Amino acid sequence: MISNEPSLNPLPSLRYSYLMRIFYFLLITFVSLIITVVTMSSIIRGGHTTALVRIATVVQDVALFILPAIITAVIVSPLPARLLCIDRKPSASITILAFVALMCSIPAMNMIVEWNENITLPQSLEALEEWMRKSEETARAQVEILLGGASVADLIINILIVGVLAGFSEEIFFRGAMQRLLSSGSINYHAAIWLTA
Structure with a gap:
């Protein structure tokens, strides 16, 4: 085994040198990024409808993170x-603990969102504040398009795309691939966690 990581899920034997593994990961990610940008641009060219934004989001999650x-x-x-x-599969106790942590973090997340909405910068940074507000409005508009209607089918699709697919794709990319590859060399496991974060 090539790991200084806790033995919870030890790394299997890996091929290639540490630097080559990182190189392959970065190269594949870069190629995927180019493919994703081209594909999403052609999808969104048809307009910013709910269906097209949902398709583009799925393409992004699959092509940029999972693949x-x-x-x-x-x-x-x-x-x-x-x-x-x-x-x-995760143990029941870990699943329950994760759910409790999520529920306990909701008030903190809401407080951060409120702080973000009410941020006021000094007069000298007025241009930056205006850019931040416009970016926030653009993001909010995109999310509203993505979430679409108010039917039960829309709710199920939104949960699958925003809740399940986005979470899975980011975890498999950052925690599954990036963090595990970084920790497969001489780098300290804690440093790998912080670099991935």
Whole structure:
């Protein structure tokens, strides 16, 4: 085993040198980024309708996050599922603990959102504040388009795209691939966690 990481889910034996594994991950991610940008541009060219924004979001999650992680894992490991930590289901206690942590963090997240909405910068940074507000409004408009209607079908689609797919794709990319690859060399596991964050 090549790891200084806790033995909770040890790394399998990996192929190639540490730098080559990181290089493959970055190269595959870069190629995926280009493909994603081109694909999303052609999808959104049809307009910013709810259906097209949803399709573009799914394409982004799959092409930019899931595929690079899986392709890299297949290239560098004989056990790609173990490398990505998707070879077992989480324990019930961990699932409950994660749910409780999420529920307890909601007030803090709401407070941060409120602070963000009410931020006021000094007069000398007025241009920056205006840019921040316009960016926030653009993001809010995109989210409203993505969330679409108010039917039960829209709610289910939104939960699957925003709640399940976005969370899964980011976790498999950042925690499954990036963090595990960074910690597969001489770098300290805690440093790998902070770099990934």
